Amino acid sequence: MSEKIKKSAVTGHPVAHSRSPLVHGYWLKKHGLSGSYDRIDVAPESAEAFFGDFAASGLVGANVTVPHKEVAASACDWLDEAAQTMGAANTLWLDANGRLCGSNTDGLGFLGNLDQLAPEWDVSRESAVVLGAGGAARAIVWALLSRNFTHVHIVNRTLEKARTIAGEFGSKTIAHDWNSLGKLLGKADVLVNTTSLGMTGKPVLEIDLTPLPKSALVTDIVYVPLKTDLLKRAAERGNPTVDGLGMLLHQAVPGFERWFGVRPEVDDALRTIVLEDLGVNG
Template sequence: MSLSGKAALAGVIGWPISHSRSPRLHGFWLKAYGIDGAYLPLAVAPEKLESAVLGLRDAGFRGLNVTIPHKEAVMALCDQVDETARRIGAVNTLVFDGEAIHGSNSDAFGFIENLKEAVPSHDFTTAPGLLLGAGGAAKAVAVALLDAGLPELLICNRSPERAERLAADLGTRAKPLAWARRAEALAGVGLLVNSTSLGMTGHPPLDLVLDRLPAGALVTDLVYTPLETGLLAAARARGCVTVDGLGMLLHQARPGFQAWFGVAPAVTAALRDFVLGDFVPGGDG
């Protein structure tokens, strides 16, 4: 599709950026909806972050997605940051409004929308959940689950200090748990989430015996390379409902696309297939 001189422009900034599937994802929507616009991958070194963001704003871009390592640093450039992004402590979406820069975080939205689409009948309010990991993605997941009414969230991380800090940031319904107790903690949970890189292609497997996990629990893995991780395969064999992590990537892109291009996009089977068609292990965003 050829672009006019009035084409709407957006993109994703990161360092590096060649792994990102966001251009393929947004490109699919731009073509599907016949929009005069483009979405570009932009490699921005950390020391060039401010000049790049302000330069792209001044050049007429509608906004940007932000991926590693810029999600925290970019907050200082925002004139406004929404409440969810403040709680997570990171911004992944910028919208330019004249000279004003609005920052938000759609990772929590993408996570919960993926689960709701896959398992619309799941009630988050009836049982505790266990979250493996305490990094940036884990905090977005935790915020999403607590906002959905989860009564208690156990946070289990290989570095206990990070789990303790995350739990302290989230309030009384979040509790840290020693990594060695991860298997015994499965008894009675209604939801298990892996937000670590364990099980990802090129990384060590996730060592977790699921014998105590209730057969009716919902299990999801933020890893999507491979699409069915060892955790998901084991949970499915146990009779659990499983949800892969690709949908989080797809759904988190929706708010930015709507803000920049004026269309509320749909996550479809065709989109999943298209994004998977350019699958590069180890990518983010």
Template sequence: MSENRKAAITGHPVIHSRSPLVHGYWLKKHGIDGEYGRLDVPPGEAETFYRNFSASGLIGANITVPHKETAAAACDWLDDAAKTMGAANTIWLDEDGRLCGANTDWLGFLGNLDQLAPGWDVEPGTAVVLGAGGAARAVVFALLSRNFKAVHIVNRTIEKAQKIAGEFGSKTIAHGWDKLGELLGKADLLVNTTSLGMTGKQPLEIDLSPLPGTALVTDAVYAPLETDLLKQAAARGNPTVDGLGMLLHQAVPAFERWFSVRPQVDDELRGLIVKDLGGGS
């Protein structure tokens, strides 16, 4: 590639984002003349920034909180996932200068499980999703794309869960936290999308005793890499998958879009991020 192409992670704050490590690894591995940096966009400037994205000097960007909805609203074209979720985490300029947006968070979720728990969706049954934010929306979209029969959304504020369930149709059912024990008893998959259990946040305190021993447990949180939920699940023999791969796999289609090479999520990349998280080599 002859010209230097620049992309970045945008949001507020972005100082702790690991996306530059991920994309930087792939740029170096494929010998691409490109850059990927961090660009903090204050909330008061976000709408103007994304509407005038062509003036940024970037060929594309990732978007993190709290700007995913703002970026989507600024786009001239959105893929089906971004339309459905009302949020974009990847944007680029097409040949005509139009701002295009996609949501790849759901692909990150699927790519992670496909890689680390192959066959997890051979018999798509019942899933329990904890939380009702943007990550939950992406997970619900992903599970319905793999034909799960029922997706139960559990949230302390039931109205938020009801909003997502109402958008995604009859296979999605909203519940308050008081129903969790009953729901765990029939779950084939348990997904935590809340920030509970994340470093510096309140712990996620749930009783897994009703959960079938065959149920897969996964967490969108990746700092710490092994959350208390995953430790508890592994200790009782459940298969588990950590959340780091969701970050890595959601970046694949963005990199391919900007730099015309489809990268791989390999052990070396995973090791690089684990080391940065303080997990050793």
């Protein structure tokens, strides 16, 4: 009798745009596995019930995207340290006892992307500057602190939002308003844009990079376009840069390993497939 096919999916609302099936489908085919990975649109009014009785879905696990990451976390019987810290889970699985477990792999995805495309990017760990104070910023701050950066500066137009995140992570994390950016850039080892500015259809991120040391790494979590205006300007002045696509790909690795028992690799072929689907030139 053939082994039961393991089913997984990306859950959220909406999810029609998600590239996760492309990523996991590539890995399933590459490793010759018989599992499946689909999209499941969970309406907001149904989310609590869906995640509360996740075992009834028939899935061995799932990815969770907006707006359900917090609801999913609250439904879990066990959360890893990152998901606990962020109050949000993007990766779910059922353990051997049927408990719903949750992880937040966004920060790991960020680190995996930089480790792959800019080896030794974190040799200088004195100061990191994070632009924005949304959910993505929270994951990036967690990731930078996990690499022992001395100071992580959160810069946001609404200071109170930056203060909220800074208050969650302790004394190494400092909130600033936008007017402080120039002074902070002068001492930055890493600059990360976590805002949607620069994304296709959004306004350009207008900041003066003149004070930024040429050695500072500049990265953007936006990946459409692949090379944002920020990354283009940084590269033109000689800064090392990393685009945001790899974060999307690397955050998917832990879930696939949990569900299907094989740790997949983010390779050039996968990157090319996703870029082609996005209609972006690599």
